[in-house]
Amino acid sequence: MQRFVTIRTCYKPLPVSDTEQQLYEVVAAEAAARQAPVYVVGGHVRDKLLQRDSKDIDFTVVGNGLALAEAVGQKLQTPVTVFKNFGTARLQYHDFAVEFVGARRESYRPASRKPEVQAGTLLDDLARRDFTINALAVSLNADDYGMLLDAFDGLGDLERRLLRTPLEPELTFSDDPLRMLRAVRFAAQLDFAVVPEARMAMRQHAERLRIVSIERITDELNKMLMTDRPSIAFDLMFKTDLLREVLPELVLLYGVEHVEGKGHKDNFYHTLQVLDQVAKRSDDLWLRWAALLHDIAKYDTKRFEKGKGWTFHGHEVVGARKVETIFRRLHLPLQEPMKRVQKLVLLHLRPIALSKEEVTDSAIRRLLFEAGDDLEALMTLCESDITSKNEKKVKKYLENFRLVRSKLIEVEERDRIRNWQPPISGEVIMRTFAKPPGREIGIIKEAIREAILEGRIRNTYDDAYAFMLEKAAELGWHPVTKN
Numbered sequence: 001m002q003r004f005v006t007i008r009t010c011y012k013p014l015p016v017s018d019t020e021q022q023l024y025e026v027v028a029a030e031a032a033a034r035q036a037p038v039y040v041v042g043g044h045v046r047d048k049l050l051q052r053d054s055k056d057i058d059f060t061v062v063g064n065g066l067a068l069a070e071a072v073g074q075k076l077q078t079p080v081t082v083f084k085n086f087g088t089a090r091l092q093y094h095d096f097a098v099e100f101v102g103a104r105r106e107s108y109r110p111a112s113r114k115p116e117v118q119a120g121t122l123l124d125d126l127a128r129r130d131f132t133i134n135a136l137a138v139s140l141n142a143d144d145y146g147m148l149l150d151a152f153d154g155l156g157d158l159e160r161r162l163l164r165t166p167l168e169p170e171l172t173f174s175d176d177p178l179r180m181l182r183a184v185r186f187a188a189q190l191d192f193a194v195v196p197e198a199r200m201a202m203r204q205h206a207e208r209l210r211i212v213s214i215e216r217i218t219d220e221l222n223k224m225l226m227t228d229r230p231s232i233a234f235d236l237m238f239k240t241d242l243l244r245e246v247l248p249e250l251v252l253l254y255g256v257e258h259v260e261g262k263g264h265k266d267n268f269y270h271t272l273q274v275l276d277q278v279a280k281r282s283d284d285l286w287l288r289w290a291a292l293l294h295d296i297a298k299y300d301t302k303r304f305e306k307g308k309g310w311t312f313h314g315h316e317v318v319g320a321r322k323v324e325t326i327f328r329r330l331h332l333p334l335q336e337p338m339k340r341v342q343k344l345v346l347l348h349l350r351p352i353a354l355s356k357e358e359v360t361d362s363a364i365r366r367l368l369f370e371a372g373d374d375l376e377a378l379m380t381l382c383e384s385d386i387t388s389k390n391e392k393k394v395k396k397y398l399e400n401f402r403l404v405r406s407k408l409i410e411v412e413e414r415d416r417i418r419n420w421q422p423p424i425s426g427e428v429i430m431r432t433f434a435k436p437p438g439r440e441i442g443i444i445k446e447a448i449r450e451a452i453l454e455g456r457i458r459n460t461y462d463d464a465y466a467f468m469l470e471k472a473a474e475l476g477w478h479p480v481t482k483n
């Protein structure tokens, strides 16, 4: 079908840095020497036209892309990495990541199910790309150097802010189903709309995401989360049923149930609002994950209690457990990042509780101790968790949080609880009573910690030591060494 498409061309002066210019000159000269037409294609052209910064430059060569890459690498005296299976070659030139590939006829992604990729024309290659705005090319060839080649009205779509596939959406998406998530990500990143026929195809073929590797999916999710308004992406995934494939737990939060005339809020849209509010305040990816998952167990814990209305008791505890299930499934990092997200989900109600009641020093100390280095992130999450439409209420809550914050600072300055370790360690306990590691050691250690956090004893070695002797005596233990 694409055989009948004519490539519209125009000159669009695009700003090019000196480094890029040097690179283009070398590439153009080497390509001319090999009589292999070469073009700058894809995201770099799109981003230039949108005046967005781009450090990735992709070249498509009508001919041997790998040979051209080697020649350019030699000229620029920079090593070239060849990915034979993919038919691509990469090099680094100053801060640009540069990739070369030969124009292809079949599916753009040889790594998918079609390993044999046939050489094709530039038009073949552009047609098998994901979106028209990514199918623009700039010629580096003598007869039309600098000409912008636009076979699928990508320029028009850039102006209209539309994501459209160059071919039938079904075909483009079946070449690589990840493109459905790329559509969502670009919609959020660029604030573009996906054309209705592509949206329809996404809904119809959402299940095809199952053949895509989880790492590629997660990479897109992270990119969505890092946009200025991640809600655009998650709402679009919800409406196209893609969310059911990647994060079904979130879909369950959608909707409002009424009993005895009482409804609860829609926890899906509440979550998206919290996420956007966090995104405005912080670009910490894991804090954004925490925002996305902070109410994830509200579906599981929802009850209607007579006289009380809707409750979600323990959703923070169940939610923290679900974080692990989700992180495992999505192959997200299980160490530090997951622990942080779990901690934020688990503690997300604490500052709110503190802002409502008379705050005691011990409650503040406890929060400082439990949140540790994540206290600032936790406060950001909580402030973002206020989504009331009533401005007066919002003002009041935020004012309460300011009080909690100043109290936190005051207590921290006095007691230094953040990153604090109780003055008596497990080793000291074992040595003092000549006992092996065991449950009792933990009990004594915890009792000391609690006593200090509650303010019953001072945070000193001597007080803690005396308290330890007391506790151990209750177990019938006596010290064998002196302090």
Ligand code: CTP
Pocket: 041, 042, 043, 044, 056, 058, 108, 109, 128, 129, 130, 131, 134, 135, 176, 178, 179, 182
């Ligand atoms: N491409 C495609 N289908 C994919 C991935 C990429 O058609 N599944 C094409 C698009 O033309 C894209 C180009 O390959 O512009 C480069 O891919 P990539 O670097 O992944 O995307 P960019 O568009 O550059 O955007 P970003 O770097 O933000 O991912």
